[in-house]
Amino acid sequence: MRKKTKEIRVGNIKIGGDNPIAVQSMVKVHPANIKEAINQIERLSDAGCDIVRIAVPDMEGAEALSEIKKEIKIPLVADIHFDYRLALEAIERGVDKIRLNPSNIKSNENIKKIVFKAKERGIPIRVGANVGSLKGKFSFEEQQVDELFKAVEKEVSILESIGFFNIVLSAKCSDVSLNYNINKRLSNAYDYPIHIGITEAGTLVSGIVKSSVGTYNLLSEGIGDTIRISLTGELENEVISGISLLKVLNLREGIDIVSCPTCGRAKIDVKKLSSLVENKTAKVRKNIKVAIMGCEVNGPGEARDADIGIAGSGNTAVLFEKGKIVAKGSPSQMLKLLLKKLELDN
Numbered sequence: 001m002r003k004k005t006k007e008i009r010v011g012n013i014k015i016g017g018d019n020p021i022a023v024q025s026m027v028k029v030h031p032a033n034i035k036e037a038i039n040q041i042e043r044l045s046d047a048g049c050d051i052v053r054i055a056v057p058d059m060e061g062a063e064a065l066s067e068i069k070k071e072i073k074i075p076l077v078a079d080i081h082f083d084y085r086l087a088l089e090a091i092e093r094g095v096d097k098i099r100l101n102p103s104n105i106k107s108n109e110n111i112k113k114i115v116f117k118a119k120e121r122g123i124p125i126r127v128g129a130n131v132g133s134l135k136g137k138f139s140f141e142e143q144q145v146d147e148l149f150k151a152v153e154k155e156v157s158i159l160e161s162i163g164f165f166n167i168v169l170s171a172k173c174s175d176v177s178l179n180y181n182i183n184k185r186l187s188n189a190y191d192y193p194i195h196i197g198i199t200e201a202g203t204l205v206s207g208i209v210k211s212s213v214g215t216y217n218l219l220s221e222g223i224g225d226t227i228r229i230s231l232t233g234e235l236e237n238e239v240i241s242g243i244s245l246l247k248v249l250n251l252r253e254g255i256d257i258v259s260c261p262t263c264g265r266a267k268i269d270v271k272k273l274s275s276l277v278e279n280k281t282a283k284v285r286k287n288i289k290v291a292i293m294g295c296e297v298n299g300p301g302e303a304r305d306a307d308i309g310i311a312g313s314g315n316t317a318v319l320f321e322k323g324k325i326v327a328k329g330s331p332s333q334m335l336k337l338l339l340k341k342l343e344l345d346n
Helices: 034-046 059-071 084-092 108-121 141-161 176-189 204-220 237-248 270-280 297-302 331-341
Strands: 008-010 013-015 022-026 051-055 076-079 097-100 125-129 167-171 194-196 256-259 289-293 308-313 316-321 324-329
Touching: 008 167, 022 237, 034 051, 034 059, 051 059, 059 076, 059 084, 076 084, 084 097, 084 108, 097 108, 108 125, 108 141, 125 141, 141 167, 141 176, 167 176, 176 194, 176 204, 194 204, 204 237, 256 270, 270 289, 270 331, 289 297, 297 308, 297 316, 308 331, 316 331, 324 331
Parallel strands: 022 051, 051 076, 076 097, 097 125, 125 167, 167 194, 256 289, 289 308
Antiparallel strands: 008 013, 308 316, 316 324
16 A cells, blocks of 8 residues: 655656556756757657656756757756756756755755745755765675765755655665665655656666565555656656556556567567557556467467457457457558557558
């Protein structure tokens, strides 16, 4: 059962409370590259991303945010380190949330300037901490958990002391056990929404495995209001992986695509068809099971419990519903008919 946290609004998305867990990702270019930044955000949005973050390393990047914001439909978060003036400029440029790291902005007075500006504009601040932001080395995990907690606690206390409670918490680690323990402690101590994930998880396969293992216990215990699967590689993979994880855990409605791994019996291009269906259904919030099977052994036989599916049959393909064949034709014809039945053929 999800822990009911404080509801926070990020642009047109609400997180915490009874709201669905939001999937986040991050732009991979400098904000001053406005055209490519917008292109990447649109790609992420098309893949089903709910909230997007962008690193703001300098004033040129901060000043570009208003142009980016005008062209996108999903909430934009400015990722700020070291220079409080970048946060102030980002807020002026219309971002929907600010992400700060404790200890990176040395002066409490400068932190307060950011807080007052965020409060004036009605936008939340994500208080983020990670092992890299800590001073010194710690021999035991318990010490690391304590230090990470103190880093977040210190920042939160500054914000709360001046009447700011529009807060999101985050303490991501690359170590799975440490990540679990710090987020469990934050959840026990605060009612603010928590952003979870494994930082620096790695490349596609290893990163997905590590992220899934690292977030499963948190999600199964009701901890986590937004999530990012941090991967090195193709832009959309973070979003697709995050959505898939939430669907597997029944924490997000969506199309469940089952497909065979293919073998010498496969008579259609399962990989191509599955990818096309996956891309088309990324934003769909309907619990429908769709099967893409390579031959008559796997489909409709083994996939008879699917609501709808395609299977190879000789030199053609069949469309089936609940194990019953309802149409036969070329793979492209069956794909078109499947999307039509899912009301996604436009």
